[in-house]
Structures are given as structure tokens and as C-alpha cells.
Amino acid sequence: MTDTNASFPARVTAGFDRFGGVLWLPVLLAIVALLLIGQPSTWATLTIAGLAMGMMIFLMASGLSLIFGLMDVLNFGHSAFVTAGAFIGATVLAWLGFWVTGSNPALNVMGLLIAITVATVFGALAGWFFERVVIRPVYQDHLRQILITVGALIVAEELVLLVWGGAPIPVPRPAALTGSFVLGGVSVEIYRIFAFLLGLAVYIAMYLVLNRTRLGLLIRAGVENREMVEALGFRIDRLFILVFMAGSALAAMGGAMWAGYQGLITAAIGSEMMILVFIVVIIGGLGSIQGSLLGAILVGLMANYVAFLMPKMALASNMLLMMTILLWRPYGLLPAVKR
Amino acid sequence: MAPVLRLEDVHTDIGQYQILHGVSLDVPEGGVHVILGRNGAGKTTTLRTIMGLWKARRGAILFRGENISRLPTPDIAQRGIAFVPENMGIFGGLTVEENMRLATKDGRFDAERLARIHDIFPAIGQFWNKPAHALSGGQKQMLAVSRAIVERRELILIDEPTKGLAPSIIRNMIAAFREIAEETTILLVEQNFHFAKALGQTVAVIDDGGIVHRGAMAELATDVTLQSRFLSLSLEAH
Amino acid sequence: MLQASASGTSARKAGRTRGHQGGRFVVYALVGLIGLALALAPFLFPDVRSQEVAARICVFIVLVASYDLLIGYTGIVSFAHTMFFGMGAYGTAIALKSMGPGFEAILIGGGAGIIAALVLALLIGLLSLRVKAIFFAMVTLAAASVMMVLASQLSDFTGGEDGITYSIPRLFSPAFELLTDAEGKALRLFGVPLNGKIALYYFVFITALVLFLALLRIVASPLGSVLQAIRENEMRAEAIGYRVVFYRTAIFCIAAGVAACAGILRAVWLKYTGPEVVLSFDIMIDILLMVVIGGMGTMLGAVIGVVLMTLAQYYLKDLMAVGAEATASLPIVPDLLNPERWLLWLGLCFILLVYFFPAGIAGTMMGKGGHK
Numbered sequence: 001m002t003d004t005n006a007s008f009p010a011r012v013t014a015g016f017d018r019f020g021g022v023l024w025l026p027v028l029l030a031i032v033a034l035l036l037i038g039q040p041s042t043w044a045t046l047t048i049a050g051l052a053m054g055m056m057i058f059l060m061a062s063g064l065s066l067i068f069g070l071m072d073v074l075n076f077g078h079s080a081f082v083t084a085g086a087f088i089g090a091t092v093l094a095w096l097g098f099w100v101t102g103s104n105p106a107l108n109v110m111g112l113l114i115a116i117t118v119a120t121v122f123g124a125l126a127g128w129f130f131e132r133v134v135i136r137p138v139y140q141d142h143l144r145q146i147l148i149t150v151g152a153l154i155v156a157e158e159l160v161l162l163v164w165g166g167a168p169i170p171v172p173r174p175a176a177l178t179g180s181f182v183l184g185g186v187s188v189e190i191y192r193i194f195a196f197l198l199g200l201a202v203y204i205a206m207y208l209v210l211n212r213t214r215l216g217l218l219i220r221a222g223v224e225n226r227e228m229v230e231a232l233g234f235r236i237d238r239l240f241i242l243v244f245m246a247g248s249a250l251a252a253m254g255g256a257m258w259a260g261y262q263g264l265i266t267a268a269i270g271s272e273m274m275i276l277v278f279i280v281v282i283i284g285g286l287g288s289i290q291g292s293l294l295g296a297i298l299v300g301l302m303a304n305y306v307a308f309l310m311p312k313m314a315l316a317s318n319m320l321l322m323m324t325i326l327l328w329r330p331y332g333l334l335p336a337v338k339r
Numbered sequence: 340m341a342p343v344l345r346l347e348d349v350h351t352d353i354g355q356y357q358i359l360h361g362v363s364l365d366v367p368e369g370g371v372h373v374i375l376g377r378n379g380a381g382k383t384t385t386l387r388t389i390m391g392l393w394k395a396r397r398g399a400i401l402f403r404g405e406n407i408s409r410l411p412t413p414d415i416a417q418r419g420i421a422f423v424p425e426n427m428g429i430f431g432g433l434t435v436e437e438n439m440r441l442a443t444k445d446g447r448f449d450a451e452r453l454a455r456i457h458d459i460f461p462a463i464g465q466f467w468n469k470p471a472h473a474l475s476g477g478q479k480q481m482l483a484v485s486r487a488i489v490e491r492r493e494l495i496l497i498d499e500p501t502k503g504l505a506p507s508i509i510r511n512m513i514a515a516f517r518e519i520a521e522e523t524t525i526l527l528v529e530q531n532f533h534f535a536k537a538l539g540q541t542v543a544v545i546d547d548g549g550i551v552h553r554g555a556m557a558e559l560a561t562d563v564t565l566q567s568r569f570l571s572l573s574l575e576a577h
Numbered sequence: 578m579l580q581a582s583a584s585g586t587s588a589r590k591a592g593r594t595r596g597h598q599g600g601r602f603v604v605y606a607l608v609g610l611i612g613l614a615l616a617l618a619p620f621l622f623p624d625v626r627s628q629e630v631a632a633r634i635c636v637f638i639v640l641v642a643s644y645d646l647l648i649g650y651t652g653i654v655s656f657a658h659t660m661f662f663g664m665g666a667y668g669t670a671i672a673l674k675s676m677g678p679g680f681e682a683i684l685i686g687g688g689a690g691i692i693a694a695l696v697l698a699l700l701i702g703l704l705s706l707r708v709k710a711i712f713f714a715m716v717t718l719a720a721a722s723v724m725m726v727l728a729s730q731l732s733d734f735t736g737g738e739d740g741i742t743y744s745i746p747r748l749f750s751p752a753f754e755l756l757t758d759a760e761g762k763a764l765r766l767f768g769v770p771l772n773g774k775i776a777l778y779y780f781v782f783i784t785a786l787v788l789f790l791a792l793l794r795i796v797a798s799p800l801g802s803v804l805q806a807i808r809e810n811e812m813r814a815e816a817i818g819y820r821v822v823f824y825r826t827a828i829f830c831i832a833a834g835v836a837a838c839a840g841i842l843r844a845v846w847l848k849y850t851g852p853e854v855v856l857s858f859d860i861m862i863d864i865l866l867m868v869v870i871g872g873m874g875t876m877l878g879a880v881i882g883v884v885l886m887t888l889a890q891y892y893l894k895d896l897m898a899v900g901a902e903a904t905a906s907l908p909i910v911p912d913l914l915n916p917e918r919w920l921l922w923l924g925l926c927f928i929l930l931v932y933f934f935p936a937g938i939a940g941t942m943m944g945k946g947g948h949k
Contacts, residue, residue, distance in 0.1 A: 260425035
């Protein structure tokens with residue numbers, strides 16, 4: 001990357017990268033926001049909300065990014081897993097009834113964890129089915145892949161409507177995770193902390209799998225050069241189905257978390273989030289987990305700050321963010337493949 | 340002796356372009372064997388077809404008597420065929436060690452082999468824990484070859500290893516390939532006749548998707564008429 | 578990238594060309610018949626609903642054909658086509674609302690919409706057509722969504738979710754009489770009064786026809802063969818010296834401009850413009866389904882796809898309602914036949930079609946298109 005005869009801008013970029021480079025962007029964004037907002041307590045609340053939202057988006061985006069990185073498969077049906085996760089999570093929470101609404105915090109948290117687990121397992125199984133039936137026949141054919149996954153998205157959304165109907169569904173939120181506490185004059189919603197910690201745990205787990213295991217080594221290599229991994233004797237399609245299942249499971253987990261955060265869900269929940277997820281994947285760099293995390297946090301912060309400063313511009317601001325970053329780095333901030 | 344690899348009338352298409360039409364070739368056991376040809380003659384396509392990365396439309400590829408032309412690439416690799424592609428196929432985001440480890444059967448290195456590789460290519464040991472994208476072109480080529488020999492292979496396919504390398508590194512490569520060829524068979528694709536001449540035992544000249552000459556390297560190396568007939572095509576004449 | 582996607586097509590291609598003379602004739606005949614039916618629609622199907630269907634078909638043929646130029650001829654997958662459609666429509670609508678119902682409003686507003694679409698297409702194209710097809714699809718999807726949000730939020734300008742209602746030139750109103758008979762009433766031809774509504778329909782029909790013929794001309798021109806070369810093999814085209822990004826951006830702009838024109842027609846016909854009728858993602862899905870069902874890369878397929886889908890949209894739902902009622906006593910079945918679920922069946926058909934007949938109806942019959 002840093003050739004000795006690199007041009008001047010390349011060397012500046014290299015120096016910039018050495019000091020953490022793009023990783024400071026969220027910090028920069030937060031500082032600018034603090035200056036614009038003015039009140040530290042409001043800023044802190046927004047920052048926490050942004051981080052929590054970012055982590056939930058990360059859950060949804062990381063799988064999509066890895067799936068794309070490994071197989072060049074962009075699953076436009078990914079949002080169906082988010083929607084399914086949200087509805088299954090909400091249904092399980094409703095079933096558990098007293099567990100969730102009762103006053104025993106241990107049961108509360110347990111209830112939420114069960115709901116998230118069920119959603120995640122469903123996501124993995126649905127991912128397996130989806131990969132086998134929908135995607136496998138059209139590997140390597142981008143056009144048909146986009147068409148088929150869009151078709152599958154339509155069908156999946158209709159199925160959700162068939163099962164749960166079109167009316168918005170309330171999501172019971174566990175009593176122990178409802179409400180907020182005040183810390184140094186800043187009111188902090190408990191659910192946001194929970195969401196942030198869960199996202200962080202998933203990120204750490206993914207990081208360890210990718211960097212400490214042979215499976216992770218294979219995935220990282222496959223993202224860079226699928227053909228060479230096959231030429232070394234590994235069945236990349238078997239690897240891919242695992243990654244696909246994991247990615248779908250994470251999307252469903254993110255959906256379940258988001259459902260709990262929203263409190264009221266409709267069948268459009270997945271497609272609404274998908275725009276942000278796509279923006280995250282694009283600005284983060286396809287195929288990169290770190291990139292997804294960075295992108296998700298940037299998008300989460302941006303959405304919350306702008307929603308406070310200029311409510312009408314919230315989504316457009318993230319679009320502008322994407323455009324700016326694409327102009328600066330056409331392959332995203334932290335692309336997986338070293339060029 | 341039966342050849343390690345035999346190509347019988349192999350046809351390969353890429354899109355609507357017919358790249359190979361009827362390549363037949365024997366690769367004898369042991370030593371270095373060379374396919375020479377100019378750019379676009381079908382050299383790379385031949386190697387990629389053997390490796391299963393492009394599928395032959397017609398013909399057979401016999402590896403130790405078994406037709407592998409319909410097998411998926413990983414199965415071909417598992418039969419003991421290693422491939423060093425033209426772009427070297429280095430995983431730049433992985434360290435040198437990870438690149439090497441990936442090429443082992445079960446993630447464990449054979450200490451003896453590793454020591455020998457470090458001996459042949461000192462740079463590999465020197466940059467062991469560095470990310471591979473930081474290597475120079477020559478070092479990347481060394482890594483690509485090392486990766487191919489980290490396990491004992493039956494056959495190693497190498498696509499233009501001298502491309503873009505400095506003469507001193509090419510001399511190193513010649514020595515390295517001689518050593519490697521003591522335990523395995525190498526099928527080399529080249530444009531650089533002098534490099535090929537120094538290593539090859541047999542040679543096949545490919546042009547326009549077909550083999551136009553086959554024989555011992557010694558014969559071609561001494562016969563100037565043959566050389567001008569087949570190699571004046573556009574091989575560098577130095 | 579190149580290797581795997583391209584391999585194996587040539588063998589199939591060879592077998593395709595022969596034996597499709599008959600199919601080709603059927604497609605031409607079908608398209609001719611549709612054209613004739615549309616040309617005579619006000620007299621053949623004089624009721625209000627059929628008029629609505631016919632006008633919608635005209636507009637969508639242009640919209641879908643321009644999308645075919647992208648997806649079928651250039652291999653670009655864009656989700657921003659409704660965005661350009663909407664820009665034409667909103668430009669016209671806003672001008673008609675603020676300047677009053679005149680032709681100059683249509684001209685200025687529509688022109689502004691077209692120019693805005695071209696500029697935006699140029700920006701998006703230059704920014705992201707360099708990268709992979711999939712990447713581009715995502716960027717356009719994001720852009721289109723933002724545009725949708727903008728349209729519903731800038732309500733002072735666009736009327737928000739409610740959209741804009743406005744009047745159109747008097748020439749196009751049903752009260753305007755093109756020809757009068759002795760009693761001063763609108764002259765009737767085959768029992769149909771020759772009023773402004775007819776004028777409006779023919780305005781839509783003829784403009785759509787001209788645009789469609791222009792698109793046909795483009796794909797038959799040298800530009801069309803360049804596109805073909807790019808689609809078949811991007812790297813080779815680059816090597817031959819075609820500036821791939823330049824051509825793709827040019828095509829993206831042309832398609833955007835034509836889509837904006839279709840938007841103008843839609844706005845004038847409906848006398849109403851809102852996010853639901855010109856911008857929503859459902860319309861994008863419709864366009865996608867129409868072009869794939871009809872046959873990508875054939876242009877004529879657009880005609881067939883639009884007619885089929887539009888008829889299905891208007892009439893299949895009725896049929897499903899009947900079916901749901903008839904099976905009301907059974908479990909699940911009536912839910913599945915609920916007209917609201919018609920997209921479920923369409924989606925399934927679509928998936929099967931992409932698997933088994935990627936060339937679509939026209940492509941399969943004519944033995945072309947539906948590359949890869």
C-alpha cells in the first residue's frame with residue numbers, strides 16, 4: 001500500500017492512516033455536534049442514542065457486508081431477515097407475558113434474551129433455506145441475483161403480512177430495561193446501554209472468530225480472493241453458507257433488538273432500516289467488519305444529531321455523508337481488500 | 340513412464356471467445372516442463388483449465404489417469420496440484436504466516452519443510468509476521484511459490500513467475516525451481532525463453548489456442564530454425 | 578469476475594438464433610396489436626376505467642423501455658428510475674400549480690424536471706458507475722429513498738404525503754369540445770364524444786409513441802452496438818478503447834431524461850402528483866417486474882410486460898377477490914387469495930421466471946436478450 005514512490009497525496013493519506021485515520025471520524029463528528037448543539041447534557045443523550053442505534057445497525061449490516069465480500073452476493077432480501085427477526089422477537093416477548101412484564105429483573109432480561117435467541121435461530125435457519133433455494137442457483141450472475149433477491153424480498157414481506165397482518169404491532173419491552181437513570185445530569189435509557197453492550201459483544205465475538213480461528217482465516221482470505229482459496233483446496237461454497245447463515249442470524253437479531261427499541265413495529269421495519277444498512281455497508285467498505293462498525297456508528301450518530309438539529313434532514317444527511325465519503329474514498333473507509 | 344498429467348484435445352471458451360481449441364499435452368513425472376507462447380496464445384487459459392477455474396468444453400484432462408476436467412477446483416487442489424497464478428494470488432490483508440498456514444493441509448507446519456523454505460527464500464522468514472501487501476513484487480512471488488510447496492505436491496502449476504522481476508531475482512528463482520523440482524513436477528508457463536531454457540526439460544509451444552510444437556527443451560535450445568519458426572512469433576529475443 | 582459470468586453462454590447462443598423466426602413474428606404481431614389497441618383505445622374501450630388503464634400503459638411503456646435501455650442493454654441495475662420519473666412529474670405539477678394551467682407551465686416545469694433528472698443522473702453516474710454493478714444498485718437505492726423522504730417532507734413545495742392537485746390546460750378538459758355538431762355539442766365518433774379527454778389521451782399516446790420510437794432508434798444505432806460490446810465484456814471494451822464509464826453515464830442520463838418525460842405525461846394525465854403514484858418503491862418494483870417479464874434487452878418486451886402486468890394489476894385482483902369469496906369456508910386459502918396478497922403470487926412467478934426464463938416473454942420467443 002505504501003509504495004516508496006507513492007504520490008504526495010498518497011503519502012499524506014498514509015500518514016493519516018498511521019494515526020488511526022478514519023477511526024477518528026466518529027470522534028470528529030461528535031465534537032462538531034457538541035459545538036453545534038451547545039448543551040452537553042443533550043449532546044450526551046444524543047451520543048448515547050446514536051451509539052446504541054449504530055450498534056443495532058451494525059448487527060444488520062455486518063452480515064450483509066461479509067456475505068457480499070465473500071461471494072460478491074448482494075442480498076437485497078437481507079431486510080426480510082430484519083423484519084422476520086423483529087416480528088418473531090415481538091411475538092415471543094408477547095408469549096412470555098409475565099416473564100417480560102413482571103417485576104423480576106432476572107426473568108425480564110431472560111425473556112428478552114430468549115426472544116432474541118429465537119429470532120436469531122430463525123434467522124440462521126431461514127438464511128440456510130434462502131441460500132440453498134434462492135441464491136445458490138444464481139451465483140456469479142449479478143443481474144439475476146439482484147432480481148431474484150428482490151423477488152424473494154417481495155414474497156417474504158407478503159408472508160409477514162399474511163402471518164401478522166398489516167396493522168402495527170406493539171412490542172412489550174421488559175420492565176427492567178424500561179426507563180432511564182440519571183448520571184451526572186445526563187438521562188440514560190437502559191435499553192440503549194443494553195443494545196450497545198450486546199452489539200459490542202457481537203463485534204468482539206466476530207473479531208475473535210475472524211482473527212483467531214482457521215475458519216476466520218479462511219473467510220478473510222475468501223473475501224480477498226475467492227478463487228485462490230479454492231485453488232488451495234477449500235470448498236468456498238460450504239464456507240459461504242455458514243457465513244450466510246450467520247449474517248442472516250445477525251440481521252434477525254438486529255431486527256429483534258430494533259423492535260424492542262421502537263416499541264411498535266410494522267412490516268416495513270426491514271425496508272426502512274435497509275437504507276441505513278446499505279449506506280453503512282457502502283461507507284464502511286464492502287466485506288469489512290471493522291468498516292461496518294465504523295460506518296454504523298457514524299450513521300447512528302449522524303441520524304441522532306441531525307434529527308435534533310434539523311429533524312427533516314435526518315435521512316438526507318446520511319445520504320450526504322455517503323456521497324462525501326464515496327467522493328473521497330470510492331471503495332469505502334475500511335475496505336477489506338488491500339489494494 | 341506414464342505422464343503425471345495428460346491433456347487430450349482440450350477446448351476452452353471464455354464468453355463467446357474460443358480460447359483453446361484442441362490442446363494436447365503430456366507432462367512427464369518429475370522435473371520442470373514449460374509451455375511457451377506469446378501473450379494471448381492461451382498459456383494462462385491452459386493452466387486455469389487444468390486447475391478447473393475455467394471449465395473445458397471438450398476434451399479430457401487426465402491426472403495420473405483420472406479425468407479431472409469436470410471436478411471443482413478444490414477437489415483438483417486436494418489431489419495434490421498447487422497453482423501459482425499470474426497475479427500470484429497473495430492475500431494482502433493476511434500476514435505472510437497466515438498466507439502460508441492457509442496452504443497447509445490442517446493448519447500445522449511441517450518444521451522441516453518450513454526450514455527448507457526459509458532456506459530457499461530467506462525473505463519469507465524475515466517478513467513472517469508482516470502483512471503480505473507490504474512485500475515487494477519479487478517477495479510476493481517468493482511467497483506464492485513457498486505457499487505452493489509448504490506441503491508436498493504432486494504437481495505445481497506456475498504462471499509466468501518471472502513477469503516483472505529483476506534479473507537477480509530471476510536467477511534466484513531458477514535455483515529455487517531446480518531444488519523444488521527434485522521432489523515434484525513443475526509445469527511452467529513462460530514468455531521468457533532464457534528462463535525457460537535454463538529450467539525446462541520438455542517444452543511445448545502454444546500459439547492461437549493450439550500446441551504448435553512439442554519436444555525436449557535441449558532440441559529447441561540448439562535448433563535455431565525451430566526457434567525462429569516458433570519463437571520469433573513475438574517472444575523477447577534476448 | 579469475467580471468467581465465471583461469461584463462460585458457457587456461447588454454446589447456448591449458437592442454438593438460439595435458428596428456429597425463432599416464428600416466435601419473432603408472434604412478438605411483432607403482439608406488439609403491433611397492442612399498439613393498434615392503444616391507438617384506438619378511446620373508441621374501443623370508452624369507459625373511464627379502461628381509459629385509465631390505457632393511459633397508464635402508454636406512460637409505463639416509455640418508463641419501462643427506458644429502464645430496459647439500462648438493465649437490458651447496458652447491464653446497469655438502478656433503483657432510481659422512479660426518482661427520475663418523479664422529478665419530471667413533480668416539476669410539471671409544481672409549475673402547473675404555481676403558474677396556472679397553461680402549456681408554458683408544462684414546458685417550463687417539465688423542462689426543469691428533465692434538467693434536474695439529467696444533472697442528478699450525471700452526478701450519480703460519474704460518482705459510482707466506476708464501481709461494481711451491485712454497488713451502483715445500492716447507491717441508486719439510497720438516492721431514491723432520500724428523494725422519497727424529501728418529497729414527503731418538503732411539504733410546502735411538494736404537498737408532502739398528500740401530493741399536489743392542479744388543473745391542466747383547458748384543451749385537455751372533458752368540457753372542451755374539439756368539434757361541435759349542429760347543436761353545439763361535442764361531435765361524436767362511433768358514439769364517443771370528441772372532447773378534451775380524447776385530446777389528452779392522444780397527447781399522452783403520441784408523446785409516448787415518439788419517445789418509444791426514439792428509444793428503439795437508440796438501440797439500433799452505433800451506440801447500441803457499443804453498449805452491446807460493453808455488456809458482453811467490460812474489460813475487452815475498455816481495451817478496445819471504448820470509454821466504458823463515459824458510455825454508461827451517457828446511457829444512464831438518457832434513460833433518466835426519458836423517465837422524466839414519462840413523469841410529465843403521468844402528471845398531466847392524472848392532474849395529481851404524489852409520492853404514491855410517481856415515487857414509491859412499489860412502482861420501482863413494478864418496473865423491474867415488467868421489464869423482466871417482458872424480456873430484458875428487447876425493447877418490445879417492455880410493451881408486452883407492461884400490458885400484462887397492468888392488466889393483471891387491474892383485473893387479476895378482481896379475480897382473486899372472487900376466488901377468496903368462493904373459498905371463504907376453507908382455512909388459509911382465502912387469506913392467500915386475498916387481493917391484497919397479489920404481490921405474493923407475483924413475486925413467486927417473478928422468481929420462477931428469472932430462474933427458468935431469464936430472457937422473459939419476448940426474449941424467449943425471439944431467441945435473444947436475457948443475457949447471462
